[in-house]
Amino acid sequence: MQRVVIHVDMDSFFAAIEERENPELRGKAVVVCMFSGRSELSGSVSTCNYAAREYGIRSGMPCSQAKKLNPDAVFLPVRKDFYKTVSDEVMDILREYADRGNSSNGNNSGPALAFEQVSIDEAFLEIMERTGGNFEKACELGLRIKEEVRKKERLTCSVGIGPNKLIAKMASPMQKPDGITSFRPEDLPAFLAPLKLTKLWGLGNVTAEKLGEMGIETVGELAAHDVMALISAFGKKRGIWLKQAAAGIDESPVRDREGSEQIGRIATLPEDTRDPELIFPLIERLIEDLIAKLNARGLTFQVVTFTAINSGFRTHTKSRTLSHAVSDREILRQTAREILEVFLDENPEALRRVGVRVGGLQEIKGQTSLFDY
Ligand code: TTP
Ligand code: MG
Numbered sequence: 001m002q003r004v005v006i007h008v009d010m011d012s013f014f015a016a017i018e019e020r021e022n023p024e025l026r027g028k029a030v031v032v033c034m035f036s037g038r039s040e041l042s043g044s045v046s047t048c049n050y051a052a053r054e055y056g057i058r059s060g061m062p063c064s065q066a067k068k069l070n071p072d073a074v075f076l077p078v079r080k081d082f083y084k085t086v087s088d089e090v091m092d093i094l095r096e097y098a099d100r101g102n103s104s105n106g107n108n109s110g111p112a113l114a115f116e117q118v119s120i121d122e123a124f125l126e127i128m129e130r131t132g133g134n135f136e137k138a139c140e141l142g143l144r145i146k147e148e149v150r151k152k153e154r155l156t157c158s159v160g161i162g163p164n165k166l167i168a169k170m171a172s173p174m175q176k177p178d179g180i181t182s183f184r185p186e187d188l189p190a191f192l193a194p195l196k197l198t199k200l201w202g203l204g205n206v207t208a209e210k211l212g213e214m215g216i217e218t219v220g221e222l223a224a225h226d227v228m229a230l231i232s233a234f235g236k237k238r239g240i241w242l243k244q245a246a247a248g249i250d251e252s253p254v255r256d257r258e259g260s261e262q263i264g265r266i267a268t269l270p271e272d273t274r275d276p277e278l279i280f281p282l283i284e285r286l287i288e289d290l291i292a293k294l295n296a297r298g299l300t301f302q303v304v305t306f307t308a309i310n311s312g313f314r315t316h317t318k319s320r321t322l323s324h325a326v327s328d329r330e331i332l333r334q335t336a337r338e339i340l341e342v343f344l345d346e347n348p349e350a351l352r353r354v355g356v357r358v359g360g361l362q363e364i365k366g367q368t369s370l371f372d373y
Contacts, residue, residue, distance in 0.1 A: 193220030266355030
């Protein structure tokens with residue numbers, strides 16, 4: 001069957017979250033900055049929305065330069081913890097769309113998700129099984145993913161679809177923001193051949209310069225080049241990679257980074273409060289959801305994290321690691337309750353949103369019941 005991979009990348013992620021949280025920012029150029037604290041505008045641009053990009057503002061640029069490009073832009077400090085909780089929610093949505101095969105993750109211990117989070121705002125999903133290798137179905141799936149992210153998170157993302165990770169990754173930015181781009185295997189020569197070398201994902205300026213000296217300027221020229229010449233210039237592994245990547249060939253698997261997966265739920269309280277009797281019922285609902293998810297996948301957890309976002313939008317997290325992995329609802333309820341009580345004791349502000357997350361996930365192997373002891 002034809003392999004199909006999806007790459008999803010959120011649009012102007014940090015800036016889009018700020019716009020979502022503060023409707024007054026809509027329509028304005030928004031620049032999220034990593035301030036160094038030395039002087040008012042010292043530091044660099046973390047990201048900016050598309051309105052700000054029209055003025056030439058870009059990630060990594062000094063904030064002072066961004067201010068010169070557009071003095072009317074709104075400059076905000078990064079709130080990494082908060083963006084991380086939004087990222088966890090987005091990843092939970094995306095994970096549901098990945099195949100559940102065991103072929104691509106390199107172990108045969110049972111069903112594992114073919115899902116790989118690459119950074120705070122992007123992920124690869126293996127989707128061959130659920131699309132039957134059909135690219136039209138893959139595009140429908142891509143649109144459904146975009147719709148669910150828009151509905152649940154009020155954020156947009158861009159989707160790339162291809163026969164492997166390399167092509168999916170190169171496709172996703174092509175119609176940003178809010179785009180979807182797909183390349184079937186037969187589309188690859190026409191897409192790749194005219195590209196400049198640095199457009200190939202994984203090929204940087206240094207390699208491009210060296211290839212330039214060999215008379216190679218485009219990806220098409222690289223694909224046509226003698227592989228032995230590439231190997232003698234770059235070594236065996238890199239030489240073969242260059243030859244294959246230029247032809248759009250990439251067999252690297254989509255793999256969950258072991259132990260990194262967490263499952264979380266977060267929700268907004270009916271009103272800002274610090275009354276545990278109002279907060280806990282919501283936490284219990286989140287826990288029901290989590291337990292259903294864990295049971296459906298036969299997973300145990302060992303780490304419980306409580307997330308609280310207060311009235312001033314500050315995010316706090318507090319975790320507890322259990323002495324062993326469990327799948328028990330009652331233990332999760334008790335642990336969450338204990339963390340909440342300690343948290344309220346330590347923090348005086350009212351809470352706006354609360355979340356519960358479990359980590360240290362493991363598959364239940366040959367389930368043991370109490371009777372076995
Ligand atoms: P990106 O996906 O590279 O950028 P983006 O999501 O802001 O915009 P695009 O629509 O082009 O995808 O990075 C994701 C987040 O990572 C971004 O919102 C902020 C952060 N980031 C930095 O802090 N510094 C950087 O130099 C880059 C590139 C990103
Ligand atoms: Mg992005």
